Amino acid sequence: MSNPEPAAAKPPLKTDSPEASPPGAELELVKKAQHGDMAAYDELVRRYQERIYATIYHMTSNHEDANDLAQEAFIKAYQALKSFKGGSSFYTWVYRIAVNKTINFLKQRKNRSHMSLNDLDLNAEHDPDLVALVSDKTPRREAALGELQEKLNAALQQLSEQHRLVVTLHDVQGLSHEEIAAIMDCNNGTVRSRLYYARQQLQAMLSDYLK
C-alpha cells in the first residue's frame, strides 16, 4: 500500500461494543429494563442496533429480512430479559439471540434465497484496496464494484450458515475469536478452523477477482 488514504475513507468497523460503554452502566440499563423501563431498553437497542442489523444483513444478504429479524431479535431479548442473569455481557447475550434466530430463519428459507442488497457507501470507490481489486477489470469503477458486491454476496450464500457467520463476525465485523466463540457457544479452535475452511471456500469461488 504505497498510497495510504485518509482514515475517513476507511469503512466503519464495529468492533467496539464491550469497551464502548462501561459494563456497570450497561448493567444498570439492563436492570432498569428488567423492571419495565422502556427508555432504558430503548437505549440498549440504540447501542447495538447497527451491529445486530449488520450481522443479520450479511448473513441473509437481504435488507427486508435483516430488518424484520433484527427487530424480532430485540423483541425476543426484551421478552427474555428476566432470564438474563448477567453471566455474560448483554451484548454477547443479545448477539446470541439474533444469531440463533437468523440461523433458524435461514434453514427455513433454504430453497428460496433472494438477495436484496443495500447500496454501497460512496466511500467504497475511494478505498484503495477495493480500487486495486477492480481497476484492471473495467473502466467503469462503479459498475465493477456493484458486480463485485453481487459476486461476493452470492459466494457467501454458498457457505453453510456456521461458516458464513464466522466470516461475517470476524472478517467483516472485526470481532475477536473469543467473542465469536462466546456468541456461537463453541471453543476457539472451532472458530479458527471454521474460519479457515470458509476462507478457503470463498477464495476458490472468487478466484477470478483475487488474481
Added chain:
Amino acid sequence: MNPEPENFDRLKKLLALKRYEQPPPGYFNGFSRQVTTRIRAGQRGGAERMLGEAVWLVRVWEVFQNKPVLAGGFGAAICALVIFGIISADRISPAPGANELLAGQSAGVSTPAPVALNPQMTALPVLSSTNPVTPGPLPSTLNSLFDQLPLRSQPAAAGFGGN
C-alpha cells in the same frame, strides 16, 4: 494445518467491501422506536387476549389510556359509590325483632325462650333419641309416642282381588 495467512489477504480486502453496504440513510433513526412500539403493542395484545373477546372493555381501556382525566373521574366516582354504600348500610335500621333482641342483650336481660311450633310440645318433655327411655308409663295426655307429632295418615285400601 497451515493457514498461510498471506494467501487470504486479498480475500480479506474483498470482504471489506461488505462494510460499505449500508441501509438507507436514516434507517437507524427510527429503529429503536419501532422495536419499543412493537413491544408495547405485544404487551397490549397480551392484555387483550387476557380480556378475551370483550372488545368493548378494550375500547373503554383505550379511552382511559388516551384520557387520563376521564380515568381519574371514573375512579373517583367508583370510590364515592363505595363510600356511599358503606354509609347507607350503617343507616339502615335492622328488623324490629332483631332490635329488641339486641336491646335485651345489651341490658343484661335473658333471651326469650324459642317459640315452639307445636303448642303440645311446649307442655311435654322433649323426647328424642338422646333421652333415656324410661320404662314408666307415658304421659297421660299421650296414648302413643307418635301422638306428639301431628302425623297425617291415610288408610290404604288393600285388596287381593286386584284388577
